[in-house]
C-alpha cells in the first residue's frame with residue numbers, strides 16, 4: 001500500500017530510549033532539510049477524542065484550532081506514523097503545518113524529535129520523561145505560550161501557532177503603548 005506520510009530516505013524507525021519506537025537519522029541531515037511530512041485524514045477534536053484516541057492512542061498532529069491530521073484505522077499505522085517522539089530538546093521543527101524539517105544540522109544516528117509545543121494548542125498536562133537536560137517535566141497544551149520556547153523555536157512553529165504568537169505580540173505591544181499614553185495623560189493632569 002502507498003504510504004500516507006513521507007519519511008526521508010535518510011531516516012529509519014527503530015527502538016527509542018525516549019518511548020517505544022523512534023525516528024532516527026541514518027545519514028547526516030542539513031539544517032532545514034525536509035525530514036518527514038505527515039499524512040492521514042483530517043478530523044476535528046470531537047472525532048479525535050471520541051473515535052480515534054481511545055482506539056489508537058496519540059497518532060495525530062494538530063494542524064489548526066480544531067483540526068488534526070491522523071490515521072483512523074490500525075491498518076494505517078505503518079502508513080501514517082512519523083514515529084517522531086517528543087523531546088524538550090527537539091532537533092526537528094515545523095514548516096507549514098505538516099512538514100517537519102531539521103532545525104539544525106543532525107548527525108547520522110541521532111534520534112529525530114519534535115517538541116509538542118510547536119504543534120499543540122490544547123488543554124492537556126502530562127509528565128515528560130524525554131530525558132533531555134532541559135526537560136520541562138510537565139508538558140501542557142499551552143507550552144507554545146512560553147516566551148523561552150517562542151524564542152527557541154522561532155521560525156519552526158506550526159503556521160497556525162506562529163500566527164497566534166504574532167497576534168499576541170502585536171496585542172501586547174498595542175496594550176503597552178496604550179498604557180504609556182495613559183501614564184502620559186495622568187502626568188499632564
Ligand SMILES: [Zn+2]
Nearest residue numbers: 088128130135
Ligand atoms: Zn521533556
